[in-house]
Amino acid sequence: MIRFLAIAALVALPSAVQAEKLANKLLGAKTVASQQASMPIxxxxxxxxxxxxxxxxxxxxxxxxxxxxxxxxxxxxxxxxLVDLSRTAQNLGWVGLYIGDISQPRGGPMTSGHASHQIGLDADIWQLPPKRLNLSRADREKLSSIPVRSADQKSVTQNWTRQHYEVMKAAALDPRVDRIFTAAAVKIEMCKTAKKSDTKWLQKIRPIQGHDTHFHVRLKCPKGARLCETQKPTVAELSKGGNGCDETLMWWVTDYLNPPKPTKKPKDPAPRKRHPREYTMADLPKQCQDVLASP
Incomplete structure (x- = not known):
């Protein structure tokens, strides 16, 4: 019996060691930031x-x-x-902003949820206009945001207001912002209601799945952030082709929501990509080891 248990322990050891090396477990266990100069890596x-x-x-x-x-x-x-945008939201008639996930204390792959939000330059902002800013910790666990797109994904709901439009426009006009992810129906509605002479900023509004109750702001790599990788293609490069409205209306309303029947035999499926939660520290930039080891 003792011999059997010893063998079982040895068999289980590699998987236990591997789990211990997962980046999301190691970085996710840190409760405070590293004592280093600020740097997205x-x-x-x-x-x-x-x-x-x-x-x-x-x-x-x-x-x-x-x-x-x-x-x-x-x-x-x-x-x-975020502080600046929340003040702008007040000027536009909201009480302020409810702000969701930004990053873990040391960034990195998260223990659940997001694939991104790893370098401190992504943030989720709830589409629920706050009624008050004195919620208790318990309130903030129970309260949920509201959907601003319909269940069929084709239009915005009655929850969508002009103030939602103005808050998101203000975010897009901020030079620090690279792009903003939101539901396709929101992008379509914003394209319809924007002034024809003022739509260049709409290129930053990018349709994506799973963003009907919040919008996700992504900042550019800050000046001097030499270890930060700029996303390609940049929105500035994409904007040369317009504001994204024609492509959005055509693709999301037709090909995505009502996909055409395939005319060719489907290709073999591509190999499954690893999720960030499967990364080890060795998969991340080497400087992340210093972030993990810092007091």
């Missing part, structure tokens, strides 16, 4: 964040939500952006 979906800053749980124009996740950490430029 790697790419938005494969990296980490040195010297991240915690967004205060509550401010005069915002509240951080789902505090149990401890994901209200970001690069200082992101924290400044």
């Amino acid at each position: 790697g790419s938005y979906a494969k990296g980490c964040g040195a010297g991240l800053v915690q967004l205060p749980e509550t401010g005069p124009s915002w509240q951080a939500m789902r505090l149990s996740r401890n994901r209200n950490w970001g690069h200082p430029e992101m924290i400044d952006f």
Whole structure:
């Protein structure tokens, strides 16, 4: 019996060691930022964040939500952006903003959820206009945001207002912002209602699945952030082809929501891509080891 248990333990050891090396387990276990100069390291979906800053749980124009996740950490430029946008939201008639996930204290692949949000330059902003900014920690765990697109994905719901449009436009006009991910129906509605002479900023509004209750802001690599990988193609490069409205209306309404019947024999499926939660520290930029080891 003792011999059997010893053999079983040896068999289980490799998988246990491998699990221990998973980057999301190691970085996700850190509860505070690294004591380093602020630096986004790697790419938005494969990296980490040195010297991240915690967004205060509550401010005069915002509240951080789902505090149990401890994901209200970001690069200082992101924290400044969120504070600025929340003040703009107040000027537009909202009480402020409810802010969802930014990054873990040291960034990196998350223990659940997002594939990106790894370098402190991504943040989710709820589409629920706050009624008050004195929610308790328990309230912030129970309260949910609201969908602004219909179940069939073809249009916005009655939850969508002109103030939603103006808040997202203000975010897109900020020079720090690279792109904003939202539901396709939102992009389509914004394209329809924007002034024809003022639509260049709409190129930053990018349709994507799973963003009907929040919009996801991604900042550019800050000036001097030499370890940050710029996303390609950049929105500036894409904007040479227009504001994205014609392509959006054509592809999302036709090919995506009502896909054409295939005319050719389907190709063999591509190999499955590894999810960031499967990355080990060896998969991330080497500087992430220093972030992990820092006090």
